[in-house]
Amino acid sequence: MAAITGALRSGGICQSPAPGRRGPRAAATPRALAARASTAPAGGATSAAPLPPQNQTQPQQASRHEDAAPVPRRALLSAAAAAAAALAAAPPPRAAADEAPAGPAAAPAAPAPAGAPAKVFVAGATGQTGRRVVQQLRAAGIQVRAGVRDTRKAQSLGFAFDQGIELVACDVVKQSADELAAAIGDATAVICCTGYTGLNPAGFGQVDETGTENLVDAAKRAGVGQVVLLTSLLTNAPGVGQADNPNYKFLNLFGGVLDHKLAGERYLRGSGLGWTIVRPGGLASAAPEEVGNLIVSGEDTLFGLDTDPGRQISRDTVAEVLVAALLDPAARGRVVEIVASPSAPALPRERWFDV
Numbered sequence: 001m002a003a004i005t006g007a008l009r010s011g012g013i014c015q016s017p018a019p020g021r022r023g024p025r026a027a028a029t030p031r032a033l034a035a036r037a038s039t040a041p042a043g044g045a046t047s048a049a050p051l052p053p054q055n056q057t058q059p060q061q062a063s064r065h066e067d068a069a070p071v072p073r074r075a076l077l078s079a080a081a082a083a084a085a086a087l088a089a090a091p092p093p094r095a096a097a098d099e100a101p102a103g104p105a106a107a108p109a110a111p112a113p114a115g116a117p118a119k120v121f122v123a124g125a126t127g128q129t130g131r132r133v134v135q136q137l138r139a140a141g142i143q144v145r146a147g148v149r150d151t152r153k154a155q156s157l158g159f160a161f162d163q164g165i166e167l168v169a170c171d172v173v174k175q176s177a178d179e180l181a182a183a184i185g186d187a188t189a190v191i192c193c194t195g196y197t198g199l200n201p202a203g204f205g206q207v208d209e210t211g212t213e214n215l216v217d218a219a220k221r222a223g224v225g226q227v228v229l230l231t232s233l234l235t236n237a238p239g240v241g242q243a244d245n246p247n248y249k250f251l252n253l254f255g256g257v258l259d260h261k262l263a264g265e266r267y268l269r270g271s272g273l274g275w276t277i278v279r280p281g282g283l284a285s286a287a288p289e290e291v292g293n294l295i296v297s298g299e300d301t302l303f304g305l306d307t308d309p310g311r312q313i314s315r316d317t318v319a320e321v322l323v324a325a326l327l328d329p330a331a332r333g334r335v336v337e338i339v340a341s342p343s344a345p346a347l348p349r350e351r352w353f354d355v
């Protein structure tokens, strides 16, 4: 798994950049929120909206990916499963810290910024990136509806100690759009941090494509104004002459995860909702100080190549960008591709979406 994750992080085989590539912008990420998020998972809150007991979700919706063809060879399955799992959940350098129970959430650093949504729904809130998003939203003074599949996991992260976090059931595969709309409730924005992590090749279609589409439908029904979707570099690789990019081929091998993420992106873009799509490189759980400063680049400009300015990025930084996308009008209707590098110069936050 680590080796596969490294394909995105280290670039693997080097290829020429795509034609028409735009230059990236580099930024030093603000540290106050990131420091909180990197040291402890999202901290606590009282469940204003009680999460139903586990296993009481609705029957699984029909999925057009349920009949996905079986993987032909066991060896391929094994290797590719590792690749897909690596993309979805890279083994974090700080795995122990990531899984440790959180203390109470830090008190909001300041009142919510002017124009910020009062309450944000986070899908995949117990994920390694999702929990950081929850924490950074709270630190920014924004209320959170944390969409989770596993109550105990949420509790282990300390969500129940913060009255600004409402725990709500969210399974984008098993719940209907109406049920998900109810989960979104009175939140006026959604940040989607979901991603399939299992070994069933059909799972990527179910979660990263159909599940995302289901959530987008739910967001429309809930009257949400903006959806910020976390996907990945290389989702549109074939569309910009990178079909033979070894990183794309390797990461997409098992279950077509990148293709499914692209379909999810397209569905959001065509939804009529306000949207921002954030495509990171390889995710690291190390702090931004270790991984490097943020580099923001335009749509279809970074491919995990040796010629790229960076290939990995701290999840803390990714969470910052996801939250910032809700606060910066320049993020509306944009796809940003993000990596990090210790040698990248600082870029002011107001230019993060100026790509």
Ligand SMILES: NC(=O)c1ccc[n+]([C@@H]2O[C@H](COP(=O)([O-])OP(=O)(O)OC[C@H]3O[C@@H](n4cnc5c(N)ncnc54)[C@H](OP(=O)(O)O)[C@@H]3O)[C@@H](O)[C@H]2O)c1
Binding pocket: 005, 008, 086, 087, 088, 089, 090, 123, 124, 125, 126, 127, 128, 129, 130, 148, 149, 150, 153, 170, 171, 172, 173, 174, 193, 194, 195, 196, 197, 207, 211, 230, 231, 232, 233, 280, 281, 282, 283, 284
């Ligand atoms: N790893 C990388 O290097 C890399 C690189 C680029 C992009 N990405 C993408 O970035 C995203 C976040 O990555 P991560 O490392 O934070 O992943 P993660 O820790 O595995 O989190 C994924 C989240 O998705 C949730 N989820 C899975 N299936 C779901 C479903 N059916 N309904 C609702 N939620 C569901 C999981 O719930 P549970 O907590 O209950 O398991 C988890 O909270 C993923 O989409 C991943 O593919 C990863």
